[in-house]
Amino acid sequence: MTAVPLRRATRTSGAVLAGLAVLAACGAPGGASTVHAKPSFEGRGPITYVAGKDATGSVQLVLDRWNKLHPKEKVTFVQLPTDPDAQRQQMIQNAQTKSDAYTVLSLDVVWTSEFAAHRWVDPLPQDRFPLRKMLKPIVETGKYRGGLYAVPASSDGGMLYYRTDLLKRAGIKRPPATWAEMKADCAKVRKLPEAKGMHCYAGQFQKYEGLTVNFAEAVNSAGGLVTDPAGAPRVDTPQARRGLDFLVDSFKDGTIPKDAITYQEEDGRRAFQAGKLIFERQWPYMYPLVAKEDGSSKVAGRFAVAPLPGLTGPGASSLGGHNVALSASAENKATALDFMEFLTSEKLQRFTLATAPAAPTFDELYKDPKLVKKYPYLPTLKRSILHAVPRPRVFRYGDVTAAIQREAYAAMTGSKNSAQALKDLQKTLRQQRAAQ
Incomplete structure (x- = not known):
């Protein structure tokens, strides 16, 4: 983590997220109805961009382009x-103290409701x-x-990353579409x-946001739901149990290695890149790192991507990504808005594809x-996004994801069976919803 001097309107954090909206009347936390006043986008000068640690080195390249101009x-x-939960907590702390240290925020897509509801x-x-011009789900x-x-x-x-060379040698003609095939x-x-x-x-199974993503994907890929469109929990169902059972049983039978219970994104990426995994569930950022032919990857030229598998056919990804939002307590908002336009432009996305292949x-x-010729994963990635299922869009998202992580982890580590974990999760999510 890079230390940056805390000064007024001179902090930035890098990722690629953003915030939208002209909100008329909306419910504030606690049930009180409030009207969001139209902000005044005034003030020019230094700002900050706040995001998680940049694993690709591309963020500073982007900022250098802006700063030169x-x-x-x-x-x-x-x-x-790197941990999304820690990122969210630090952003919330900045907001609660009304500090102007953070200007443009890179938000996980599921944080929008929470940050907007709290203003x-x-x-x-x-x-x-x-x-x-953008994909509607995004x-x-x-x-x-x-x-x-x-x-x-x-x-x-x-997406499902897989070893093309090994599947071919084993006589397998196409990547698996179901868990059983895999x-x-x-x-x-x-x-x-x-x-x-x-x-x-392997996927991401440590007790952090990645576990919520992988749990939700397993449930959705078995025909279940975590929450319905209205936000009501729906995890105590046979479909959800089949999804969680896939993860639990895979740890038991060795499909997923035991040490994967500690995996975040980079742990799995390093394992696949070192030739230790046949299949891995990962985001697109991994593709160019694994494809490097500088000796850092043992599987360069010997892998490809496919849709995630599911219970009876292709599964459903959780919808990921980052949006940029403007801190309500920031200064120099005219500059910030211009920077957000720059950061979210089609021109810049063409540039960043070469170094940071997020979708x-x-x-x-x-x-x-x-x-598509240069980045062959793009068609699979688009399909993943268009068929993706959002994680719960609630303004107390932190409480929801913590509950999911706790119960899914308990089931995968054997301290609870799947049925009990889902029953307890359903109860907790209902209580949280009633308290909103």
Whole structure:
């Protein structure tokens, strides 16, 4: 984590998120109805961009482009921890103290409702951003009660990375579409001499936001729901149990290695890149890192991506990505709004694809033949996004994700069976919803 001096209006944090909205009347936390006053986007000068640690090194390249063109309105990158839960907590602390240290925030797409409901971010003018050119599911993540509070800077969809060379040698002609097929393919591959000591599959299973994502994907991919469109919990169902059982049983039978219970994104990426995994559930950022031919990847040129598998056919990713939002307590908001336009532009996304292959938000970028040739994962990624299921969009998201992580982890580590974990989760989520 890079230390940055705390000064008025000179902190920035890097990722690619944003906030939208012109909110008329909306319910404030605690049930009181309030009207969000139209913010005044005034003031020019230095600002900050606040985001999680930049694993690709691309954020500073982007900021350097801006700073070269705007020497009197420079953006400083404030890097937060890699853990999304820690990022969210630090942003909330800044908002609660009404500090101007953070200006433009890179928000996980599921944080919009919480930050908007608490008025930690400003509603944004929709006519400043080319939202109609973006994929609709991505745009919706920036809205709260009809207003725009965050602007999509990048999206994300989970994909199945797999070893093309090993599947071919085992006589497998296509990647698995179901969990059963994946386990059967693993059994064949692991009989190969060159697959000795390899593990079958991993995702992100440490007790953090990644576990919520993987749990939700398992439930959705088995035909279940975590919450319905109105936000009511729906986890105590046979479908949800089949999804959680896939994870629990996979740890038990060795499909998922035991040490994967500690995996975050980078742990799994390093394992796949080192040739220790046949399959891995990951985001698109991993693709160029694994494809590097500088000796850092043992599987360069020997892998591809496919849709996530599910119970009876292709599964459903959780919808990921980051939006940029404007801190309500920030200064120099005129500069901030200009920077957000720059950060979420199609031109910049073309530039960043080469160094930080998060999912683009613009539909046109998925259709460009030159880009598809250069980045062959794009068609699979677009399909992942269009069929993705959002995580619960609630303004007390922190409480919801903590409950999901606690119960899913308990089931995977054997302290509860799946049925009891889901029953307890349903009860907790109902109580949390009633308390809103």
